[in-house]
Amino acid sequence: MNGYLKNRKEKGINILLKNFLSGFTTIFVLILVLNLFYKQIILHYSLDDIYRKKSSIRFFDKAERGIIKDRNGYEIATNINSYNIYVSKKLLKNKNEVARILSENCIVDYFTALKKLNSRLEWVPIKFNVEENLALNLKNRYQSIIVKEEKTRYYNKPEIFSNIIGFVGIDDVGLEGLEYKYNKILKGKNGYISYQKKPNGKIYKHPLNDDKPAKKGKDIVLTIDYRFQEACYNIAKDYCEKYSAKKALIIVLKSKTGELFAVAEYPSYNSNLHGLGDISSYKNYATTNLFEPGSVFKIVLAAAALESRIDTSLLLKEENEDTLIISKRRITDSHNFGKLNFKESFMVSSNIAFVNLGKKLGKEKVYNMVKRLNFLSKTESGFPGEQVGQLIGIEKCRDINFANLCFGQGISVTALQLVSAYNCIANNGVYINPKIIKEIGNNSSIKNTKKRVIDEDVALKLKELLKAVVENGTGTKAKVDGISVAGKTGTAEKYIENVGYRKGYYISSFAGFFPADDPEFTILTLIDEPKNQYWASEITAPMFSEVVKRIINLDEYRFLVQEDREINKNGIKRIAKRS
Incomplete structure (x- = not known):
């Protein structure tokens, strides 16, 4: 009788242990599956997002300046297409090499280029209104040198209107005259275009990257005829x-x-x-x-x-x-x-x-x-x-x-x-x-x-x-x-x-x-x-x-x-x- 009870007790313990091990194994497998799911699916996208953001490069999108017209619609201050050259710091590997390239291609001299590249700007403007043949010679040839065709300020009959209109600097910021006073209205809002950088340094567009298009400045009509x-x-x-x-x-x-x-x-x-020109002649x-x-x-x-x-x-x-x-x-x-x-x-x-x-x-x-x-x-x-x-x-x-x-x-x-x-x-x-x-x-x-x-x-x-x-x-x-x-x-x-x-x-x-x-x-x-x-x-x-x-x-x-x-x-x- 005692032997029977003893066997029955041992059998119950075995069943309980077997169920426990089975449950533990199931939970363990489930945890492994969930862990794999998290790492392979959820974390993958999270890491991808982190990597995408870290390797993202924003290219400056310059706003077109508002036009200044006379009362009849004649464009006194307008915009024309020009080639502007920038350097992206995120794509830059060797400052000295880039400075040498810019100098050899007659964009700016070596020391001027180096001084600009040592600035804190991530998007470094090198030169505006570059001659077309010089600009095209650099376009898409060097990774960090960006050649952009943008709108640049141009004045019709400049001597006739200069005391009224004034002028902008080479960076299109108003420095004198109405260009200066109404700069905030005329300049518009700059934007950016985002790209991804591959490990080999090449860039490409990513469907999830956000872009912010530039917004043109407001036009101004003068009372002048x-x-x-x-x-x-x-x-x-x-x-x-x-x-x-x-x-x-x-x-x-x-x-x-x-x-x-x-x-x-x-x-x-x-x-x-x-x-x-002569600074004494700038004032109205x-x-x-x-x-x-x-x-x-x-x-x-x-x-x-x-x-x-x-x-x-x-x-x-x-x-x-x-x-x-x-x-x-x-x-x-x-x-x-x-x-x-x-x-x-x-x-x-x-x-x-x-x-x-x-x-x-x-x-x-x-x-x-x-x-x-x-x-x-x-x-x-x-x-x-x-x-x-x-x-x-x-x-x-x-x-x-x-x-x-x-x-x-x-x-x-x-x-x-x-x-x-x-x-x-x-x-x-x-x-x-x-x-x-x-x-x-x-x-x-x-x-x-x-x-x-x-x-x-x-x-x-x-x-x-x-x-x-x-x-x-x-x-x-x-x-x-x-x-x-x-x-x-x-x-x-x-x-x-x-x-x-x-x-x-x-x-x-x-x-x-x-x-x-x-x-x-x-x-x-x-x-x-x-x-x-x-x-x-x-x-x-x-x-x-x-x-x-x-x-x-x-x-x-x-x-x-x-x-x-x-x-x-x-x-x-x-x-x-x-x-």
Whole structure:
């Protein structure tokens, strides 16, 4: 009996052990299978992903820069295809060898190449705008040297537009002008294209690699009309060379909107040199150069006088009053004009008469008008680096300072500030800030600041004064057959920093608008340091006339010279005789 129980017990233990071993074996096999599955399937893809990412190479995808156009769609700053050479650090095996190859193929010299390759960049730009034959000679021949055909900045008629547009560097980053100010808008967003690197160094596209295509920058449309700009540039060039001047400038403003149709200066520079020219010529003269305006500034005192209702019939200059002595300084006129009333003083531009007028008005009224005509504030035109006028504070203004101010010396302004002040008179006393940008990315950008700064009746009287200057005063050479012109001459002694006023150094200008009664355009012509002749009546007045003639020869502006012009006013058509 005991033997039977013993055998049965042993048999149960064997069965239990057998089941345990069977279960353990099953679990062990299952673990092995799962482990193999993990390693062969799951881990394989994970390791593959890790390896793919480590061996991934991103090639730089350069964004195309936005185009800058004139108001008619003419492309001033555009893009052309060019060959650019880069080196990928991830594909680079021997810096010295690559530097030697680049040097031998006349891309850059050996030491320049080595310096670039020692930079921290993974994607090293070596040279842009490489000649096609040199670039193609390297293409696909060397593993780490990448030749890419990309869009590169190019300027049409660069000398004509350079003072407005500026330029980009060889890396297509804006460095001057509108290219600089609106660089973020124009440059777009760079992207990349991903490749895989095989152990042997060759690259290929992987279906799982992510690409980020470059995004083109926004286009910008200017208020400039290339026909106006080109004509004004050629006139500025002719007059600058004729008088051996330092600079000639012409600004044309659409009177009723403040849109700049031309801002032309000579000498200029070639934007396609990307900053390799004379650095002193890069700045926009119209907005960054401060100068003393001279007699064109007399509209400020004239406006203050008319607003104050000063008796304009009173004499401002006596018969034999040919010199004023103020603070031991002499103030004279260009000629002995004899007796002069207010209108006559303005027409012949008498300094003595306007100093006497200033005494009657007082400093406060004159300073107030200077401020209202925006000479002490930026025009907000859209140009970079715009300067503001400079004038000594009224509390520090001595008698001689104020006397000089009365005929436009002792105050510094920009050309754009000056033409904008005249445009205020053209618009019957409403100041409209000038604008250079018309559209950004198909969205209108013209947001004019319009504010009345002079009463309309005062502005209309100023117009009559400016017309008289052209008809019978110092501006007779600004006349144009068939067009009524209003304007004022200015011949200012030039102040040289750290030197003072120097004999023979002048800035001559003429500011005005046409047609005088219903202005279409407001214009400033200016010549800096002319030689042999410097009177504005002789050089910048005829220069103004030449600009007007070029404009009215354009088909859409010939109506301005018709014998009878139809003017739609208050919905009623009437015939306005030519004045």
